[in-house]
Amino acid sequence: MLLEQVPTLPANYFDGINTRAQPVTLQLQGQLLRLTGAGTDLALDRRDVVWPERTRHGIRVAHFKGGGSVQSDDAAAWDAWTKASGQQQPLVVRLQQSWRWVGASVLLLVVLAVAMQQWGLPVLSRAVVAATPLGVDASLGRASLTVLDDHLMRPSKLPAGEQERLRSVLAQVLAAAPAGSVPAWQLLFRDSRIGPNALALPGGVLVLTDQLVELVGRDDQVLVAVLAHEIGHLRHRHGLRMLVQVTVLGGLSALVLGDFSTVLAGAPVLLGQASYSRQAEREADAEAVRLLKAARISPAVMLTLFDKLAEKKIVDGQSKPEAAGAASWPGIAFASHPADAERVRYFKQAAGL
Secondary structure: OOHHHOOEEEEEEEOOOOOOOEEEEEEEEOOEEEEEEOOEEEEEEHHHEEOOOOOOOOOEEEEEOOOOEEEEOOHHHHHHHHHHOOOOOOHHHHHHOOHHHHHHHHHHHHHHHHHHHHHHHHHHHHHHHHOOOHHHHHHHHHHHHHHHHHHOEEEOOOOHHHHHHHHHHHHHHHOOOOOOOOOOOEEEEEEEOOOOOEEEEOOOEEEEEHHHHHHOOOOHHHHHHHHHHHHHHHHHOHHHHHHHHHHHHHHHHHHHHOOOOHHHHHHHHHHHHHHHHHHHHHHHHHHHHHHHHHOOOOOOHHHHHHHHHHHHHHHHOOOOOOOOOOOOOOOOOOOOOOOHHHHHHHHHHHHOO
16 A cells, blocks of 8 residues: 555644644554654554544544653544544444443343342342341340430330230240241330331340230230231341341442432432332241241231221321221331231231131
């Protein structure tokens, strides 16, 4: 190929030592990039040139691995010269300039994000929790109980004798379960400022409120069923699992969204954690059924709880009991729990009704 037939391009050369630009003419000859000008005659291997990405605007600057650079203010002329000279953009650059590939990449990212949220994080949290000493749960439980007592709970008004009797009833029911299948537990009673409630704190602490005892008419079997559900949370270490999941999800949200918006960054955490919580409640319901059947108590006793909760809604003017998907009255089921209708159907099926 004759030299005059090779495409040329005027540019400015910086040798990396002086700040003054040197006008040169660029030519691509095989694997060589030639720079010729007044007092300049260089031949560089193409592989020693860091070629600029093609963009819609801006100058083009190619850096040399040995030092120095060459610059063109005419981006369109540079692009036409490299194309005519057979210089190909890297595959990654070509892909990111294709709307189809960008769209496919975004779609793939969304699919991966959903898969990570639905399956990846729960699996990861189980692995982390399995490797975490039980002492961590106990520390979290003590801290949680302190916060509850400082802000949401007061000392129980139930007679000490009744408290001890309920502990004894629960112990008898749990004793019927296979050995080693019930985690260590401690039942505490509190007067609640947020209504009927039963809580399982990490480390084995169960909290039963006076209001829930009164709501179910001091029905031992219903209370035992509720506490069996909370035992399920303890067995699966849901408290620590939720902490791990919301921490990882929060970190991923911050990584993706940065400081764009605190509310926006928190939305995936809240939505994802609600999903995780619903799954945890289903696991705890399954555990309640297992423990109740082991003690020869019909899972149907839980239906009494939902009837009482529905009555409470009506009395308080909150919602109609038949409202599909309505969240249970604060306490035994928050918005993150499965809908009442789903849980009622589950316990009916477990009871063979």
